[in-house]
Amino acid sequence: MEFKVLLKAGMKRHKGSLSGIFFLVFLVSVSLLTVVSLWSNAGSYIHAEMERVGFGDLTVWISAPKEPDALNRQIKDVDAVARVESQPLFYADYTANGVESDSEGQLILYREATDNYRFFKNELNGYEEGRAAIEPGAVYVSPSLISMMEVEIGDEISFATARNGGQITLKTAGYYEDPFMGSSMIGMKGFLISEADYQAIHAQTMEAGIDALAREGAMLHIFAEKDSGLTAAELNVRLNQETNIPLYTEFNHSAAAISGFMLILQQVFGGMLAAFALVLLFVTFVVLAHSISGVIEEDYVNLGILQTVGVSAGQLARIQQAQYVIVILAGMAIGVIASMPLNQLIAGMTVTTTGVLIPTGLPVGLSLLMFTGMLVLLVGFIHTKLNKIRRVTPMKVIRGEAHKLRWKPRRPCSLKADGLSGMLAVRQLITGLHHYIGVCIVAALLVFITSLVGRIDVWLGPDGSGMMAAFNPADLDIGIQALGEQSIEDMTAVVRSYTGITDEYRLAMPNVTVNDIDYGANVITEPQRFHILQGQTSLNENEIVVTETVAANFGVKPGDTLMVGSDLGTEEFVISGIYQCANDMGDNIGMSREGYLRIGKDNRQMWCYHYFLADPGQRGPITEALNTIYAGDVHVHENSWPGLLGIISAMQALTVLMYAMVTVFILIVTMMTGNKLMSYEQKDMAIYQSLGFSSGQLRTAFSIRFGMAAAVGAVIGCLMAALMTDPLVSAIMRLAGISDFTSHPSFSRLIFPAVLVSLLFGGFAFLAGRKIKKCDLSLLISD
């Protein structure tokens, strides 16, 4: 009975502190559940959908073979292959809402009877029942085109089918879920079209003959025998060695690579959110520690008195523990409830970036495991901290040892009239250091995590230039590729009519085989422009550079050799260095033009001319002019790609979310700590007021103390971010093939999180200090 009475009384007395713990646990639970749901649901859903729709173990995108049935038979005859499924398609450049695509679109013939695609409701909040029949003139697209090109239902998309303006224009009828290339992180995009339109494109290209721009092809989904034991790369080698598929291959991707592409956004943002949630969990521990010591100090006398009437220290500790466990469980429970609509909100918000509607159900087993782990940690921590209660004895209470000051003054007086409030704040800070250490640690952690995100933001840049630098093998302002018979000189003249060209080089991206596995190659006329991370660039014709991903794939390093092949044969190349290019998640190599000519044919149309402009601001008008003059005969790209916008928006949303959470955390921590300190210091406050200090002065000093404690933590947080951001983020970025992450924030960006966090602590402390105005001077009266 006494347990219940004391528990109720304790919870009533410490409702402020317990409410704070409740909110912190609630926020941590919501964040962790969101991460766990996002990771678990997105991962399992993409894999399940790829299997259901039929990606296979390896999908090879091919151009139309002369004898498709014979090629299929050859592939099936490879003993490791169980079956092959083919999806006919046309490759064609496309334009929507005035934006030209960066990569070719794939106009996929939709076969209602056999294709298993799911079609979204127009509101993108669910799926249409049954299978849609696609009407002639209609096209279904991935919802990621909304973020990439702002494609809405009813918008027209034009596909270039032939030179001299030959095109087919289709109206967007709706969105479908493409588990192979739906994410905005993937440049290639699929468009589901009707049989009638497919035939119309076929007829147009046949009629155009050599002037056809759209190319017929197919996706070959290759399913390996379950017991073959081959990896996708090994299967690729077998196919290249035993069939004619290399003659038709445009590119290929394994199921693992495609699911990796599809999950990049979820992984990267989930990773950052997880890191943030873990920081918040750590902050919760810090606050909990502070709250427990505060409660013990506040209840010191009561704890002693209760012991004199026969309540044991163990019972008292259990009562305190029960208080915390109740609010922690409540925070977790409300967190579970709140995370359900939140997951739905996130799924709805991300569908236009990820291209898939991530299921919102909570992964019960994983969530239970996570909560159990969290609860065990928290309860263990509380139990350890509450051991202090055992050190409270009635005699210590009688002797008044609750608030013993451990600080010793060095001089009789170190205070002066000028800046007295600041000096008193410092004194209070030094003498009550243990009260402010929590603030300091929390500030350090929050500044660290916000600095980390800020540094990623800086690296990304307002226009995504950091990301582009990671994806492009070399820098550029604008790239122009002349197709057909048009002359690059004429196109260059158009560029010069807008602004001068300060520098130029050429880049081609043919497919090659590396040790018989298909890879992309960046062939460049000036290899010194490659972004080299280690070793030397490939200046000689027998040299190549590889990404860290390729080096890891083959277990090679600079100085080793690889066999690189193309249409003229295969030659041995020495790896001269490691370079950065995150295209195809880092599955690519770089070489000089001279090196490539050892194995492949030169082709005027394969080269993209990369220019540096005197006025880079003219990129937009130049692109528009070239597209107007040369239509389908030119491919122009700037140092950007449509999916970048989605990433920048997601990054901005994440930053806003983090700052909002940080603000709420600081508010809770400050209110909790502030209220505790106010109760410790209320007598001192009353004394100061009796001496003539105004409540405004005391409130300001109180707020300065918090600001100073937070500022110390903020400096530590900034230093931690400076030391740890690059290696930590690099480790995450390597998942996306980006091996070189270095951030160089400006001074203002560097100190922004620190200043903001310190000001928030100071500001909220000023709010918490409103009680000083109500400070009762009668505390000093003895009548």
Next chain:
Amino acid sequence: MKTILHGQNVTRIFQVGEDKNRVLDRVTVEIYEGDFTIIMGPSGAGKSTLLYALSGMESINDGTVLYRGHEINRYNEAQKARLRAQEFGFVFQQTHLVSNLTLFENIAVAGYVSKTGNSREIQERTRQLMRQMDVERAGGQLPSQVSGGEAQRAAIARAVIGKPGLLFADEPTGALNKSNSIVVLDLLTGLAADGQSIVMVTHDLRAAVRGTRLLYLEDGKILDEMRLSPYEKAEEKDRESRINAWLSHLRW
């Protein structure tokens, strides 16, 4: 005699739930400059409440309090703070020194707030007062490291460093032993002899004999007052007898 503080119909009611307790009932009192005024009365009579009501520390429900002609009960929080910093000094029963300031700093800070000199002057005056109060050697100690008597003497120094117009003392010897009480009373008497206006609450006869004017408060009303000449040690017994007689007359 010049009135320094004038309370008119001062009323203070404490309310706990439905119960109202009229602690001060339309008290009218004048405090004169240079007087060492003693407020006496039984426990719960409202002595400390009157002291703090007159000093502006305690709010009042009705009436007015005039300090040098200014109605201080209408002052806002900042004006009251300024009044406490520059015009009033307080000595409490518990010493109420700031726990993390040395004795020296406790005194000096009050001087800084009073703005009666620059840092150097205040520190010099602090040293002088500490000598006068005989706590010079404990200047670098924290309140928790000194005796109750030393702390109270430092509290008196703190109360007077701003050269207040009026010093309020609430049972300043209530928590001290006999010898320390005498030292504190001697200090207060000395200040009064130097012209410091003091209002002191006490129920201790040894303290009351130090006053020049005694007010008797009971049930929230001033029932009587008595005037005495300035304190002389030699007259202590005689003063005690007179006060005893007066209190007997008032049935205390």
